[in-house]
Amino acid sequence: MSHSTLLLIAVVGVATLLLLILRAKVQPFVALVVVSIGVALAAGVPAADLVKTIEEGMGSTLGHIATIIALGAMIGRIIELSGGARSFAHSLIDRFGSRRTPLALTVAGFLLGIPVFFEVGLIILMPIAYGVARASRKPLLVYALPMGAAMLTVHAFLPPHPGAVAVTEAIGADQGLVLLMGIPITAVVILLGYLVSRRMTRREYPMDPAVYAEVYGEQPDAADTSGPGQASGPASAPSDDGHGTAVLTKPSQAVVEAPAEDVRPAPSFGMVLTLIVTPILLILLGTIGQNVLSEGSLARAVLTVLGAPMVALLIDLALCAYFLGARRGWDRAHIASVMGSALPSVAMVILVAGAGGVFGKVLVASGIGDAIADVLEKTGLPALFLAFLMALALRAAQGSTTVALITTAGILTPLLERAHLSTGQLSLVALAIGAGGLAVSHINDAGYWMFTKLTGLDVASGLRTWTVLTTTMGLIGFGLTAALWPLV
Incomplete structure (x- = not known):
């Protein structure tokens, strides 16, 4: 089959995938499987090999990432329900002082965003932003905008978040190197995003009266537009983002309700911080050990085992269960229940x-991957730029960061294999894909609707603030990966 025919099949396949997700509201898992089967048959994959190809794509992908995602979700759930997340955020505010509260909440979003999913972190931290906005009589957006953007940045860039884990495994990058380079890159992106948000929030934006009343404890004066916010009618929103995440649709739903946390004294700041960084340090030690210590040495073998992401997260989960659970009075049944409650939210992810792994496997087995690689090579564009641009385009088109990252990795894997990149370069490509997945959060993204409804912004204000800020931070992230490229 000619390259032009294979490319046409690929274009039709991606277009069908977007239509199924956006217009038909089909779950991305089902859409990816259906499109994968259609693309495989159209590209000439023998019917007898079709099921085997799907099973191999699913198995090889989930064999690497399913355990990591599940363990990460359990750790985040224990930190959440023990009260550790709120305690951690309040401790940061106390340490930074009232003048630097926006920065404190941004740092809290960064650190808590590592073990806690974006949507959960937003629900946990938003009541704290409400409280400090009420106390200071400043606009809510001053606190909420950099905080929310920080959590979304971590969600797009760093393991153990699903998209980052899937990309790292799909393209053959090293999770330790992704963390080693990704953490400082993410920190710089968040810091610069914080500075950009400070300029954005110097002006007032219209605020939903229901959210205004919830935040400031009073109804806004429609005649007075110089206060913390001014009244504006609510904008409509879809009820689902296409991949199972509920989106707030009414003003009254913007009121944040705290999760059912433990009523015992909350864990200390130091305890929560230690549990957040423990798996990161173990993974980094494993990577350093493999690159520094001699092969066959006992120390290298020990660090390799401890630094395996699955082992590092399993150790951290045990520590969380003990220090945040058992030592604070949780019995075994309750600890098991809390761990189990984390799984439904990540099952579809x-x-x-x-399914993204299946799509990537089909592209390789059908020869479409090589055809795409040929075309992309002829453009002369660097792999890093292609990775960022493709992730950004898919993110803008269908909304989900995770789907954009996974689909981009599947499409680019043949090109990256042909380019013979080093592990360090592949790790930067993974981060560039994350930068593309961070950008252009707009009206087809559940995260956009969650943030705008919780902060009371209308559609236009959300686009001028949240969308512009996430896109700016995505561009900054790509710029940093490009700056590091000559060094690796």
Whole structure:
């Protein structure tokens, strides 16, 4: 089959995928599987090999990432329900002082965003932003905008978040190197995003009266537009983002309700911080050990095992269960229940990641991957730029960061294999894909609707603030990966 025919099949396949997700509201998992089957048959994959190809794509992907995603979700759930997340955020505010509260909440979003999913972190921290906005009589957006953007940045860039894990495994990057380079890159992106948000929030934006009343404890004066916010009618929003995440649709739903946390004294700041960084340090030690210590040495073998992401997260989960659970009075049944409660929210994410692996396997088995690689090579564009641009385009088109990252990795894997990149370069490509997945959060993204409804912004204000800020931070992230490229 000619390259032009294979490319046409690929274009039709991606277009069909977007139509199924956006217009038909089909779950991305189902859409990816259906499109994968259609693309495989159209590209000439023998019917007898079709099921085997799907199983191999699903199995090879989930074999690497399912355990990591599940363990990460359990750790985040224990930190959340023990009260550790709120305690951690309040401790940061106390340490930074009232003048630097926006920065404190941004740092809290960064650190808590590592073990806690974006949507959960937003629900946990938004009541704290409400409280400090009420106390200071400043606009809510001053606190909420950099905080929310920080959590979304971590969600797009760093393991153990699903998209980052899936991309790292799909393209053959090293999770330790992704963390080693990704953490400082993410920190710089968040810091610069914080500075950009400070300029954005110097002006007032219209605010939903229901959210205004919830934040400031009073109804806004429609005649007075110089206060913390001014009244504006609510904008409509879809009820689902296409991959199982509920989106707020009414002004009254913007009121944040705290999760059912433990009523015992909350864990200390130091305890929560230690549990957040423990798996990161173990993974980094494993990577350093493999690159520094001699092969066959006992120390290298020990660090390799401890630094395996699955082992590092399993150790951290045990520590969380003990220090945040058992030592604070949770019995075994309650600890098991808390861990189990984390799995329903990530089950569909794991399946979507597996279906993305199926799509990537089909592209390789059908020869479409090589055809795409040929075309992309002829453009003369660097792999890093292609990775960022493709992730950004898919993110803008269908909304989900995770789907954009996974689909981009599947499409680019043949090109990256042909380019013979080093592990360090592949890790930067993974981060560039994350930068593309961070950008252009707009009206087809559940995160956009969650943020705008919780902060009371209308559609136009959300686009001028949240969308512009996430896109700016995505561009900054790509710029940093490009700056590091000559060094690796």
